Amino acid sequence: xxxxxxxxxxxxxxxxxxxxxxxxxxxxxxxxxxxxxxxxxxxxxxxxxxxxxxxxxxxxxxxxxxxxxxxxxxxxxxxxxxxxxxxxxxxxxxxxxxxxxxxxxxxxxxxxxxxxxxxxxxxxxxxxxxxxxxxxxxxxxxxxxxxxxxxxxxxxxxxxxxxxxxxxxxxxxxxxxxxxxxxxxxxxxxxxxxxxxxxxxxxxxxxxxxxxxxxxxxxxxxxxxxxxxxxxxxxxxxxxxxxxxxxxxxxxxxxxxxxxxxxxxxxxxxxxxxxxxxxxxxxxxxxxxxxxxxxxxxxxxxxxxxxxxxxxxxxxxxxxxxxxxxx
Amino acid sequence: xxxxxxxxxxxxxxxxxxxxxxxxxxxxxxxxxxxxxxxxxxxxxxxxxxxxxxxxxxxxxxxxxxxxxxxxxxxxxxxxxxxxxxxxxxxxxxxxxxxxxxxxxxxxxxxxxxxxxxxxxxxxxxxxxxxxxxxxxxxxxxxxxxxxxxxxxxxxxxxxxxxxxxxxxxxxxxxxxxxxxxxxxxxxxxxxxxxxxxxxxxxxxxxxxxxxxxxxxxxxxxxxxxxxxxxxxxxxxxxxxxxxxxxxxxxxxxxxxxxxxxxxxxxxxxxxxxxxxxxxxxxxxxxxxxxxxxxxxxxxxxxxxxxxxxxxxxxxxxxxxxxxxxxxxxxxx
Numbered sequence: 291x292x293x294x295x296x297x298x299x300x301x302x303x304x305x306x307x308x309x310x311x312x313x314x315x316x317x318x319x320x321x322x323x324x325x326x327x328x329x330x331x332x333x334x335x336x337x338x339x340x341x342x343x344x345x346x347x348x349x350x351x352x353x354x355x356x357x358x359x360x361x362x363x364x365x366x367x368x369x370x371x372x373x374x375x376x377x378x379x380x381x382x383x384x385x386x387x388x389x390x391x392x393x394x395x396x397x398x399x400x401x402x403x404x405x406x407x408x409x410x411x412x413x414x415x416x417x418x419x420x421x422x423x424x425x426x427x428x429x430x431x432x433x434x435x436x437x438x439x440x441x442x443x444x445x446x447x448x449x450x451x452x453x454x455x456x457x458x459x460x461x462x463x464x465x466x467x468x469x470x471x472x473x474x475x476x477x478x479x480x481x482x483x484x485x486x487x488x489x490x491x492x493x494x495x496x497x498x499x500x501x502x503x504x505x506x507x508x509x510x511x512x513x514x515x516x517x518x519x520x521x522x523x524x525x526x527x528x529x530x531x532x533x534x535x536x537x538x539x540x541x542x543x544x545x546x547x548x549x550x551x552x553x554x555x556x557x558x559x560x561x562x563x564x565x566x567x568x569x570x571x572x573x574x575x576x577x578x579x580x581x582x583x584x585x586x587x588x589x590x591x592x593x594x595x596x597x598x599x600x601x602x603x604x605x606x607x608x609x610x611x612x613x614x615x616x617x
Numbered sequence: 618x619x620x621x622x623x624x625x626x627x628x629x630x631x632x633x634x635x636x637x638x639x640x641x642x643x644x645x646x647x648x649x650x651x652x653x654x655x656x657x658x659x660x661x662x663x664x665x666x667x668x669x670x671x672x673x674x675x676x677x678x679x680x681x682x683x684x685x686x687x688x689x690x691x692x693x694x695x696x697x698x699x700x701x702x703x704x705x706x707x708x709x710x711x712x713x714x715x716x717x718x719x720x721x722x723x724x725x726x727x728x729x730x731x732x733x734x735x736x737x738x739x740x741x742x743x744x745x746x747x748x749x750x751x752x753x754x755x756x757x758x759x760x761x762x763x764x765x766x767x768x769x770x771x772x773x774x775x776x777x778x779x780x781x782x783x784x785x786x787x788x789x790x791x792x793x794x795x796x797x798x799x800x801x802x803x804x805x806x807x808x809x810x811x812x813x814x815x816x817x818x819x820x821x822x823x824x825x826x827x828x829x830x831x832x833x834x835x836x837x838x839x840x841x842x843x844x845x846x847x848x849x850x851x852x853x854x855x856x857x858x859x860x861x862x863x864x865x866x867x868x869x870x871x872x873x874x875x876x877x878x879x880x881x882x883x884x885x886x887x888x889x890x891x892x893x894x895x896x897x898x899x900x901x902x903x904x905x906x907x908x909x910x911x912x913x914x915x916x917x918x919x920x921x922x923x924x925x926x927x928x929x930x931x932x933x934x935x936x937x938x939x940x941x942x943x944x945x946x947x948x949x950x
Binding site: 507508509511512513514515516517518519520522526527530531604605606607 | 675704738
């Protein structure tokens with residue numbers, strides 16, 4: 291078990307190094323950082339001095355090593371555009387994104403599993419068929435369109451909910467949260483639905499397919515033959531077996547929720563890291579882009595690690611600590 | 618007649634499909650007495666397992682009981698509601714399935730599954746249920762039951778898992794155990810142990826057994842009576858010694874002829890020519906008529922009813938209908 295965790299962590303570090311290489315390459319191939327940093331009047335000598343000062347004339351490997359060392363300490367340099375440390379910029383905007391991602395992730399999981407189980411158990415009911423049909427919309431409509439449609443219906447026509455921003459936030463320690471104010475909660479509704487809808491339909495369809503498969507299994511038939519109640523059979527025996535693959539997908543989806551927040555944040559002017567990234571792209575603010583890339587990669591790597599460990603909790607067959615088949 | 622534990626009367630199971638209704642079991646009747654072991658034999662697709670599933674109320678949709686009745690101690694159980702039937706399953710009728718490797722939920726320990734089942738049917742504490750579970754595992758021959766009970770199914774071998782399955786089927790002390798090919802998926806060396814265990818443990822608890830198998834050898838050793846199914850119909854039913862030593866239905870005769878024996882020196886085993894008809898192409902008259910060497914006119918026109926042969930035996934074959942036999946002899950002259 292411990293060896294397994296160590297091996298997985300080593301793999302994660304390797305993945306992070308590769309991503310670091312890509313981020314680092316951004317600096318070298320996306321425009322010349324010097325020209326965005328100095329004014330138009332700077333002489334060639336000034337530029338060369340700055341180049342030397344920033345270490346841009348060092349060999350590739352030594353520059354990369356410096357980059358990785360600094361990144362590991364959370365130092366991604368200064369934003370070209372805002373002239374502030376990148377890490378501070380990202381940290382100040384991360385709570386907004388994480389709150390949005392968590393709320394939509396939880397919504398997607400709860401409703402996804404709920405609808406999935408319902409449609410699997412009542413396979414031919416009219417409500418199941420309706421849910422399945424509507425879920426097709428969720429899978430096929432692009433996120434920005436859903437966001438714009440929701441804004442049109444609920445913010446413009448019905449005027450129930452705000453169409454942009456995060457509302458009022460209060461500080462809980464160092465964490466600015468919108469969950470504790472009415473306007474913050476109201477502002478969260480539409481972006482959370484927009485961001486979570488696709489994931490919800492995905493989880494729902496997965497749960498449904500897995501559950502139908504599990505319900506055909508012999509141990510379900512045997513559980514029924516033992517006279518267990520429908521509830522025990524469906525939720526105790528079938529659902530638990532369904533959850534093994536669902537956990538993987540949901541975990542990975544949580545990563546993409548954070549990554550895909552870019553689009554939703556843009557549509558709703560949500561003050562999170564996604565919006566920061568889009569603005570940085572517009573101004574070729576390479577340090578922010580690189581840091582964002584590294585951050586998303588880190589999120590994915592960590593989630594993957596957690597998912598792998600969750601397997602051990604859910605499925606006893608994977609726990610190899612005890613001797614395999616004993617007679 | 619009324620003292621039968623289980624009475625199946627004219628059972629008919631149908632599968633509605635797009636191309637019409639398929640009748641998988643047609644007009645099957647038999648009784649199981651308390652404590653009796655009834656063997657049910659037939660080839661694959663003869664309707665053995667379906668009969669078991671129909672009795673316990675677990676036919677997979679769209680399969681349905683379309684006619685006849687099933688009585689448990691005189692009480693009809695084929696038309697019970699879902700909840701009433703659930704109370705009978707496990708509690709009064711236990712079931713053992715074919716494949717022990719897939720019958721147990723892989724995510725729960727043996728203890729969890731046993732205790733859950735015991736507590737579903739008896740209002741006792743967790744600790745009490747656990748005590749019973751350990752005793753039961755011990756009884757079905759799991760060594761070190763007290764320690765092994767907290768293991769997961771994948772820690773057990775196939776034979777051991779089938780013992781666990783038997784413990785699960787018996788944990789609410791049912792009056793009838795339906796064992797659906799309980800040894801087919803096991804090693805030959807383990808098969809007889811499992812059969813002996815089922816027989817022993819049921820005898821000691823006074824539970825009747827409906828043993829579904831295609832192994833005539835198992836039936837001969839274990840069953841009191843045997844029912845031979847062919848194409849969803851009862852071909853022959855009677856005491857095991859009579860049916861095996863003197864089979865009457867031509868299908869049973871063929872079935873017995875295809876079993877190797879040590880005492881006789883066969884050059885070749887006799888096989889029954891042809892195959893069992895598909896459900897959508899069951900011939901008119903006797904379903905066995907295309908493969909029967911004794912078939913005559915009446916077999917192609919009329920379906921044979923189970924004819925009483927002696928006290929406890931019935932055979933569905935026109936050969937044993939005196940009127941027709943006489944006619945056939947006349948025709949042959």
